[in-house]
Amino acid sequence: MSLHLQARGLGCERDDRWLFKGLDLDIHSGEVVRIEGPNGCGKTTLLKILSGQLSDYQGALFWNGTVMSKARDHFLANLLYLGHAPGIKLGLSPLENLAWYQALSGEKDDEEQRLNALESIGLAGFEEVPTGQLSAGQQRRVALARLTLTPRALWVLDEPFTAIDRNGIADLERQLVAHAKAGGCVLVTTHHDLPASPLLRQVALG
Amino acid sequence: MIAVKATLLRDLTLLLRRRGEILNPLVFFALVITLFPMAISPDPALLAIIAPGLLWVAALLAALLSLDSLFRSDYDDGSLEQLLLAPHSLAALSLAKVAVHWLLTGLPLALIAPLLGVMLSLPTGSYAVLALSLALGSASLSLIGAIGAALTVGLARGGVLLSLLVLPLTIPVLIFGVGAVQAAIVGSGVAAHLAILGALLAASLMLAPWAIAASLRISING
Numbered sequence: 001m002s003l004h005l006q007a008r009g010l011g012c013e014r015d016d017r018w019l020f021k022g023l024d025l026d027i028h029s030g031e032v033v034r035i036e037g038p039n040g041c042g043k044t045t046l047l048k049i050l051s052g053q054l055s056d057y058q059g060a061l062f063w064n065g066t067v068m069s070k071a072r073d074h075f076l077a078n079l080l081y082l083g084h085a086p087g088i089k090l091g092l093s094p095l096e097n098l099a100w101y102q103a104l105s106g107e108k109d110d111e112e113q114r115l116n117a118l119e120s121i122g123l124a125g126f127e128e129v130p131t132g133q134l135s136a137g138q139q140r141r142v143a144l145a146r147l148t149l150t151p152r153a154l155w156v157l158d159e160p161f162t163a164i165d166r167n168g169i170a171d172l173e174r175q176l177v178a179h180a181k182a183g184g185c186v187l188v189t190t191h192h193d194l195p196a197s198p199l200l201r202q203v204a205l206g
Numbered sequence: 207m208i209a210v211k212a213t214l215l216r217d218l219t220l221l222l223r224r225r226g227e228i229l230n231p232l233v234f235f236a237l238v239i240t241l242f243p244m245a246i247s248p249d250p251a252l253l254a255i256i257a258p259g260l261l262w263v264a265a266l267l268a269a270l271l272s273l274d275s276l277f278r279s280d281y282d283d284g285s286l287e288q289l290l291l292a293p294h295s296l297a298a299l300s301l302a303k304v305a306v307h308w309l310l311t312g313l314p315l316a317l318i319a320p321l322l323g324v325m326l327s328l329p330t331g332s333y334a335v336l337a338l339s340l341a342l343g344s345a346s347l348s349l350i351g352a353i354g355a356a357l358t359v360g361l362a363r364g365g366v367l368l369s370l371l372v373l374p375l376t377i378p379v380l381i382f383g384v385g386a387v388q389a390a391i392v393g394s395g396v397a398a399h400l401a402i403l404g405a406l407l408a409a410s411l412m413l414a415p416w417a418i419a420a421s422l423r424i425s426i427n428g
Contacts, residue, residue: 051291053291054427056427076292076293077293081287081291083287084284085282085284085287086283087284087285087287088284089216089279089285090283091219091224092216096216100213100216101288103211104209104212104289104294105293106208106293106294108208109208
């Protein structure tokens, strides 16, 4: 299925300062779109607007040609959002964290899948350790395991490479491109330079 | 439905692993009640008159104290964003969180209240009504309080504001809760008071989840 997220004339004002104004954006299946720009230029805000969390903005959003407010359910059913804060409970084990996400996304309870997702992200052997005892990079990996766990077409990732080691970054880059090749789309902010690929498109803010 | 159950289980597990947070309101409740006989007078006749009010006010404040943390950790670690973006009714998901709050705060408060009632020489015969009225009333308190907690979750120090927002709304629960215990003491019918507490609970069950969901959306927008 081809997906199309469209933004027209997007503008956002914070504290009497325009973060961006008149921004047009088209994101299709099979694309990795990287939003770049200096700190404080509104990358996170843009991602939050595009993922439907903020309503305080100008302009219009369309999902597959329908106004977002009417297509919201379908949009949410296709969205995987990974924010600045990883959304991981430190008091729960990685396995328990993923179990919640599995249920939240409406998937059926499947421990096999959770174990596979953790293994593929390099957390084999840490499944039952309280997440609070893991390193920052490992905690981020628990959140990233959701990419494998929950099949969703549109990935919106805010600085996914934070605290991830070099091998992990290379793996994640491959995963993003593979997802786009398989017909998904990826919207990502990062300061890390992604390797050139015909699927990659850069959008500069600020 | 799976998501609601999973949220319920997740919150229960989390709170049961941090027992301190469950004990805090109970300890506060017990401390306040212990101080009254010392500060006012150990005279059983006097204490018996004021006991229902004292127990209810202390339980109300203890429940209020624990409300601030209801959505706080979810807000801080980003789980709240994920809750909002889940393809489920946010009202149902927040109801699961409120249910956990009641199970681990309101219900324990209702269960230890009769014990503390002994300390205030609450007349026999009113203990069951005290526990029942607190169990019913604290469920309404959790629901009403969650609206305030959702509205103030984005503020760094929302504790005081939360109490200011929520306290006026809890007055009816307080009045009929105390009324039920007093009616039990004088031997008149408690059914009417309990029925009104039940009605308040039914009304908050119906309306509060939507208000909580809307408040969470406002907070995350800010």
